[in-house]
Amino acid sequence: MFKRLSTVFRVLRTGWVLARHDALVPSEYAKDVPLPVRLLGALSRLFAIGGRASNPGERFAGALEKLGPAYIKFGQILSTRADMLDPVFVKGLSRLKDKVPAFPMEKAEAMLEAEWGEAWQNRLSSLSEPIAAASVAQVHKGVLKTGETVAVKILRPNIQKCMRNDMDVLHMVASLAEFFVPDSRRLGPKKFVETADRAVMLELDLRLEAAACSELSEPAVETGLYEVPHIYWDLGGKNVMVTQWIDGTALSDEAILALPQSQRTDIARRIMQSFLACSFDYGVFHADMHEGNMIIGDDGTLVLIDFGILGRLSEEEQRFHAEILYGFLIRDYHRIAEVHFEAGYVPAHHSVEDFASALRSVGEPIFGQTAENVAMTKVLLQLFEITEIFDMEMQPQLIMLQKTMMQTEGVCRRLDPHFDMWEISRPIVEASMRRELGIEGRINDLVSGLHKARRTLERLPDATENIAALAKAWADGDVDLSRGAAPIADASTAKKGPWKPLAYIGTGAALALGSLWASGQF
Ligand SMILES: Nc1ncnc2c1ncn2[C@@H]1O[C@H](COP(=O)(O)OP(=O)(O)O)[C@@H](O)[C@H]1O
Ligand SMILES: [Mg+2]
Incomplete structure (x- = not known):
């Protein structure tokens, strides 16, 4: 009360x-x-x-x-x-x-002591004043006893309770x-x-942020396009996260704009390609790609930080989005439209052709244009308008993907005014499509086809009985396909004839059709 x-x-x-x-x-x-x-x-x-x-x-x-x-x-x-x-x-x-203003040093020290169960001086040889403060947490620079420099992120005291109260109001x-x-x-x-x-509540547990950082380290290593800081798990907890300190320049720093253009173009390429590779090939992406969360290390590597929001795509969504981008790249609007219908995103009562032509109206004007000439925000808004006309239900994860892609493109565009979204995304999207449609994709299809086939086989006894009965009746000449006739004549009046072998061929064909259907080729 x-x-x-x-x-x-x-x-x-x-x-x-x-x-x-x-x-x-x-x-x-x-x-x-x-x-x-x-x-x-x-x-x-x-x-x-x-x-x-x-x-x-x-x-x-x-x-x-x-x-x-x-x-x-x-x-x-x-x-x-x-x-x-x-x-x-x-x-x-x-x-x-x-x-927001930083909280005082004494409070930060108290948070560390509460998390570690001992004075912070036992774990760190130094701890700086806060270097950045935001609504949920603040970051200090520290040095471990072993000499490594680290970033110490600490949640605001009482933030959970405060957020809960505010959320209740909302x-x-x-x-x-x-x-x-x-x-x-x-x-x-x-x-x-x-x-x-x-x-919001997910952001209030720094263990989850550490896990998100670790999840993005796998694509980082495999693609070689970016890096993430090393996590010191033994020093982390719900309220504290300790990671390797990255020496370098944040992209939000004006100094970045003084770099030679060729270097900035290359950074933009790595940013966009790493984002696309993560989302299409690994189904997970950093969903807060603003300039403050990207650091160009002193050795030139691109390092992502701040993993409070992670986007995820199911395998189906990955494929769906890769196919859409690919469709735009090769200007196959019909295919893009079909993908939307196949995924059930556009209700079947709409026309594929109408949808394809609406997509063409978005794609054609921007094809082959560089960033200077395309306002991606406008394009997305146009896409949203189309989705409304075609009663398309927007999936939250896809909205998040599109929003982050737009944000990422904005960052790239600032680095390189001639940034060409299409040319940069082409190698990643094509590789992803080759994987989907090539050998690997076929194996995946086969595996999921086999799963479907198994489910079909489980239902098969009933179905085979029906098919066998139908085939037998047909072989016995009891099937009358003329309009209005009952397909199978009463068994008691069934004649015996020379058509028996057809019964087996009929059953075999039906089974073959069934398995083709089950493997998704129908
Ligand atoms: N590992 C790190 N190395 C260097 N600087 C860091 C590191 N982690 C955070 N920072 C600095 O602290 C700031 C805030 O950290 P961040 O994780 O982005 O928190 P927030 O969620 O509050 O934005 C960053 O913009 C960056 O300047
Ligand atoms: Mg940040």
Whole structure:
């Protein structure tokens, strides 16, 4: 009861902060909401502070920054949903900053002691002041007793409790929105908050981030395109993560732009190719590819850090996306359309040809264009529009992939204004398709075909009985295929004839067809 009351109190505070930023019912959207909500919006604007940004998304972002970490995370997740929100709003929201003041050194030391069960001085010979602070954690530079330099990431004290409280508020706000603004139900605010809640809570356990880093080390070694820091598992825990310190320059550093163009072009290539290789060949990708999370080591290697958000694709999704990109590369829009239908992403009642021609309208204008001439955001928005027309259900993982691909492309484009997304992605996508369609793919198909065949065989006894009965009746001349006739004549009236061998051929053919179907060739 008390908890609920305090949540209500927090909801009111949230409403107040939003009102101060004219973000409760932004004036731009007032005409789209029911009258009582519109009146509430008008009333709230009386309390709005002056000097507000003209973009409603920016005002909303300002309010979220004021409200705290969970709201900031929520806003960041919201800003990835260009498919369901006003693009202008999303653009403003994407300015959301994740910078908050660092927590004091004594608190950081206390967190380390709580995690390690002893004074930090027993494990580290030095620990710097915080070098970076964000809404969930901050990072210090430390030196181990053995002399290695490390990055020590420490969660904010009490962050779990604080996030929980804020998330409870967001759940309540979502319920209120669904109740008072029926139109908002189309966007599924309650479901969205649930998704955000899960994502945020995952970020509050640094062991999971360490595991994500370790997962991305396998493709790193195999592709040789990038590296990840070494993890010191024995020093890690829920609230602390210790990794190898990377000496180098973050891509967010202006110094990167002073590098020779050829070097920047090469960095851009490695960034995009490593992202594509991870997602299409390994089904796992770093889903927060902004410049602050990439360091060019002093030896020139590209090092990824910060594994709070990991994207995953099932084998089917990997193949689906690789095929789509490949389709765009070879400009086979019909094939891309078919892939969408085969995967069940577009309902079967739509026409493949219409869908293919809609895709052509997206693909043709951008084919062979370099980054300078293509606004990928526009392209994606056009794709989202198409998905709406064709009732396509967007899968959250694919949205995440597309959003990250866009983010990654933005980074590459800044490094190399002539960045050619198509030429850079071609080798990775083609290799992936060769693997899918080549020997390896055939073996995979065979294996999954065999699984399907086994399932079919398990159902086969009944089916064979029917087929054998049908074949026998046919051989006995009891099958009348003329319209309106019952296919099998009454067995008691069945004649014996010279057609027996056909019964076996018939059964064999049916079985052969069955197994072809089972292996997916039908
Ligand atoms: N292993 C590392 N080596 C060097 N610098 C690091 C390392 N890990 C983190 N940092 C620095 O700390 C900053 C914040 O770390 P990050 O893991 O990105 O946390 P956040 O989730 O708060 O963004 C990075 O932008 C980088 O400057
Ligand atoms: Mg970061």
